[in-house]
Amino acid sequence: MNVAIAFHSKTGSTEKAALVIKEQLEKNGHSVTFLRLAPEKELKAYQYKKNGKELKLKDSISDVKKFDLIVVGTPIWSFCPTPIVLSYLRGLKNTSGKKFALFATCTALPGTSIQRMGSILTTKGARILTSLTIKSIFPLDEKKLSEARRFADSLEKIGKA
Numbered sequence: 001m002n003v004a005i006a007f008h009s010k011t012g013s014t015e016k017a018a019l020v021i022k023e024q025l026e027k028n029g030h031s032v033t034f035l036r037l038a039p040e041k042e043l044k045a046y047q048y049k050k051n052g053k054e055l056k057l058k059d060s061i062s063d064v065k066k067f068d069l070i071v072v073g074t075p076i077w078s079f080c081p082t083p084i085v086l087s088y089l090r091g092l093k094n095t096s097g098k099k100f101a102l103f104a105t106c107t108a109l110p111g112t113s114i115q116r117m118g119s120i121l122t123t124k125g126a127r128i129l130t131s132l133t134i135k136s137i138f139p140l141d142e143k144k145l146s147e148a149r150r151f152a153d154s155l156e157k158i159g160k161a
C-alpha cells in the first residue's frame with residue numbers, strides 16, 4: 001500500500017507513536033509518506049481557537065488521491081483533537097472513498113476525539129477503518145509503543161478489505 005501518516009505532536013509522544021507505525025508499515029513492505037503537521041505560526045496550546053477554523057498550516061500534502069490509506073494522529077487537548085489536526089482534516093481533498101485509520105495519544109481522557117475526527121472525514125466521503133488511543137501519564141515506553149506496532153500490523157489486513 002501507499003500510506004500517508006499525518007500527525008501533529010507538540011511534545012513528542014504522538015510523533016514517537018507515528019514513527020513506530022511508519023517503521024512497522026515499512027517493515028511489512030509498504031511505502032510511507034511521513035507528514036508532520038504544524039501551524040504557520042506556533043502558539044501556546046490555549047491560544048489556538050479550539051475548533052481549528054481559519055488556522056493556517058505549514059505546507060503539507062492535502063490531496064490524498066494517491067494514497068491507499070491515510071493514518072492521522074493527534075495529541076488530545078481538552079478532550080479534543082488539536083486545532084492543527086482539525087484544520088488539516090477539514091482541508092483534505094479527494095477523500096471520497098479513501099480509507100483512514102486514526103490514532104491519538106493522551107494521558108487518560110480522550111473524550112470523543114476519535115469520533116470527532118471520524119465525523120469530519122465521513123462527511124467528506126471517507127471510510128474510517130480503525131482507531132487507536134494510547135493512554136499514558138509517562139513518556140511512551142516500549143510497552144505502550146507496542147500498541148502502535150500492533151495497530152500498524154492490523155492495518156495490513158484491514159487495508160486489503
Ligand SMILES: Cc1cc2nc3c(=O)[nH]c(=O)nc-3n(C[C@H](O)[C@H](O)[C@H](O)COP(=O)(O)O)c2cc1C
Binds near residue numbers: 109
Ligand atoms: C494543552 C493540553 C491539553 C491536554 N488535554 C488533555 C485531555 O483533555 N485529556 C488527556 O487525556 N490528555 C490531555 N493532555 C495530554 C496530552 O494529550 C498528551 O500528553 C499527549 O500524549 C501529548 O502529545 P504530544 O507529545 O505528541 O504533543 C493535554 C496536554 C496539553 C498540553
